[in-house]
Each structure stands twice: as structure tokens, then as C-alpha cells.
Amino acid sequence: MAVRPATLARPAPLAGRRSTLRGVLEREGVFSWLMLGPGVLFLLAFVAYPFFYGIFLSLEDRRVASPGIFVGLANFATLAHDAVFWQVTRNTFVYVAITTVLKLTGGLGMALVMNQAFRGRNLARAFLLLPFIVPTALSTIAWMWILDPTFSVVNWLLVRAGVIASGYSFLGNATLAMGSLIVVNTWRGMPFYGITLLAGLQTISSDLYEAAAIDGATSVQRFRYVTLPVIKPVLIIVTMFSVIFTFGDFQLIYALTHGGPANATHVFSTWAFDIGMLAGQLGMGAAVALAILPALAVLIVGLTFYLRRE
Template identity: 40%
Template structure:
């Protein structure tokens, strides 16, 4: 009869203890994993499947391959939605970056009352989107709207401008309201990044004789680069998937001048063509995936 030595028993006990720890870790992660699979993975996969069917409300639908995508590609409204979505994302993100960066650099200085100024700048972001865009819709009204009243009372322009009902002004009106609603997010993100930049770098740049512009490109820009990349990514996704800023102002009109992907998908839901509406959403996936991969590669390159 052989008796196991303590040296042989100790590794076995350690393995059993390690297995218990791993099982406990899996048990802690399991609820979150199931929640993600149920609320994200399943609806995501189901939407992709539905986009390849002719499903309408009240029926299961049959598999029709790429018929929905081919039908959308033949519609002028679809191509208008592509162009308008890209245009709104690029222009609004550029304006939000310029406004948010400028205000962040200003508030970052030791100015009197800057705490109150920060709070006031966050009001557009704190306001519910529904209330914000309905307020802008009232301001854009051709008769009795605040903007036209200011123009006529000050003598700048005596005529009546239908800001949301004219193709020449509808897109600009949507962009202005969207920038006003979204720039505080850029402002607070960049301001937080500025506060994390070591002051020693600015002092060293001053000793080297750098001016304000050189300090910005040599110290400030590298210090806030990663925050700006993440903010661009989040803002682009939110704007591309945004619905209320277009629907509450123009509903995609006039004549598809402000039509975007979410509104086009909503029109598909209104006509009960679930498969076509899902195909519109699936069309956006490659563009957003490329944007995510590009932003991630830039961040990883900075870390390297």
C-alpha cells in the first residue's frame, strides 16, 4: 500500500482550487453573457435574417435572397439617404469639433465665472432631444417663428423664409439644430482631456520658446488625440443612427432633401414591409464597421 506524499497532494488540491475559481468566474459572467446574447446578438442576427426575406407584419415571410437590397439600390430615395447621411455626419462632426475644441480651450483658462459658463454650455445636451428639436421647429416656422421675427425686426431680411420647407435651406437648418444639440458632448470630452495633459509639458515648451500655436500642435493636440478619436466614433454612430433630429424637423423632406437611413427604415416599417426596412438598416453596417475599425486602428497605433 502506497501513501501519497504531501508533495503529490499539493498540486492536485491547487488544481481543484483553480477549477473552483474558474467556475465561480464563469458563473459571475454568465448572466451578463446571456443578457448580451438576448438583447444584442439575437436581435442583430434576426434583423440580418429578416433583411433577406419578404416578411411583412402578420406573416412569416419567405427567403428571397438579395431582392430587398436590389430593390433599394434602384430607388432614388435610397441614394439620397446615403448622400444625406454621409453629408450630415461629416459636416456636423466637423462643426462640433471646431466649436467644442474652441470652447474647451477657452473654458480651460482661468476665467472668472467659468463654472457657470460650463453649466450653461451643457444645457443643450441635458435637454431631451424631443424637446430640443421641437423648439427648433418652432423657431424655424415661416410665420411667427423666432428666426424670421429676428430677421424682420432687425431689418436684415424683410421676406419670409420657409427654413424647413425649402430644399435650399432644409439641410442647413437640420445641421444647425443637430450641432447645437450635440456640441456639448464634444466640449466636455475635450475639456476633460485638456485637464489631463501635464502642465510640465507646457512649461517645457515655454522654456524652448514655443508660441501658442506651436504649443497647441506639439502638446495639446497629441494629448487630446485619443479622446477626439473616440468622440468622433461615438458622435458619428449616434448621428448616423439618429432619428429624431430629422423626423421632428423635416421628416426627410422636402423631396428627400434631408432623407437619412433611419427615417427611410421607419417609412418601411410604416408600410409594414419589415424585410425592406431591415435591409435599409443592414446597408449601414459595413460603413459603421469600417468607421469602428479605422478609429480602433488609430488608437492602437497611438498606443504603440
């Protein structure tokens, strides 16, 4: 009886393809780009494209339902001679500077308190986040009632305490309206500082504080020479993010004051919306939105270089 020769088993093509794919994925560069790809595409679609299209619009005399005419830097030249533009610039820098300082000092104090051991600390930390996680529209409605000239609970308390004879119009007076926005923004943004700085404080080893105490350092000296140097990078990063968010603040201001009274609370974001969307001057609105970019870029680059040097 004839015996057939044994046939050699051939490797399955599918197994070969799998090993090739595994080899490609195991390359660090390829795998890194695969992970970064979705995020990069998202940034290109929703950040880079609108940004460069905004630059293109700012160089045109573009209005709603009409073709744009290239005018170069004429929109920016017009803004430079507009008194309202300089008022909005002043409003923006005052709003950003004061709220940033208040949120920084208040958030740092909040983090130092939350870092101590006391009963109910975890519950207090949870409540700390409430102003930050509540939707802006919802919290703004509550503040509209708190600051209402007729039904304001603040006015009621001040009148009952005999501090004032009659209630104030917090959102109808130019100075009080800006002050009210600063208070609301600080109330809403302080938890972001507090929680972020608290995370930084918890990275500090207790051995450092014990060594400082043995050397006779007071609580102020321990904060100055132990706590502050360690959390300084966190302070810089959180300040940079806060400045960026505050420069672009729109919902809170527009819901409370609509930029009034008499442009007293208009910032770049709200004024750009009024010009671009309500007045239909898309080119001028884009120019207003981009006018703050140089100052913001200088600030971010300066903070970044300072952080690298440290």
C-alpha cells in the same frame, strides 16, 4: 464516578461551504465573469438578438400580418436600383460628415475656453451640458418654434435687422431643411465633444506647457506640439462615438422634418422606419437599416487600427 470521554468538535458544514464559495469568488477569472455576466446578457438580449434578427428579416420578403418568403439578397438588389435610396445615402453622409466636423471643431474650441481660469467657470461648465441633457423631444419642439415659417424668431430678427425682406421657410426648403437639421444636431452634440475633450485637456501636466514656453513656443505651437498629441486618442474615440450616434439619429430628424420635403432630409434611420413600420414592408425596412453597416464598420475598424498604431 465515570468520566465520559471528551467529544471532538466537528466543523460546521455551513462554514465549510462559505470558505469554498469564498475561494471560488477569489479566483480572478470567475469573479470577472460574474461581473461581466449581467452586461453580456443585456447586450445579447437587446443588441445581438435584434441585430441578427434584422439580418434574417432583410433576407425575406416579410410584410405585416403575412408569412415571410426567403428572397436572399433581392431586397438589397432592389435598393441598388432605387433612386430614393441613393438620395438617402447622399443625405446621410452629408449630414454625418458636416455635423461631425462642426461638433469636433466647436467642441474643441469650447473645451479650450472652459480649460482656462476665469470667474464663473464652474457655472459655465454646468450650462455647457444643457443642450445635451435636455430630452430630444423637448428641445425639438423649441426648435420647431424657432424655425416656424410664421412665428420664427430667427425670421423676425432678420427682418427687423433689414437683412431679408420676408421670412424663410426653413423646414419647407430642401437646402434650408438639411442646413437646419445640421445646426440643431451640432447645437445638441457639441457639449458631448466639449466635456469629453475638456476631461482630456485636464490630464495634461502644466509642466509641459511651462517647458514649451521656456523654449519659446507660441500658443499655436504649444497647441500643435503639446495639446494635440496628448488628446489625439480622446479625439478619435469621441469622433467614433459621434459618428455612430449621428448615423443612427432618428428622433430629431423625424420630429422636425419627417424626412421631407421630398425626401430631402431622409436618412437611413428615418427612411427605414417609413418603409418598415408605416408601409409595412418589414424585410425591405430591415435591408435599408443594414445598408449603412459596411461603411460604418470600415470607418470604425479604420479608426480603431489608427488608434492602436498611435
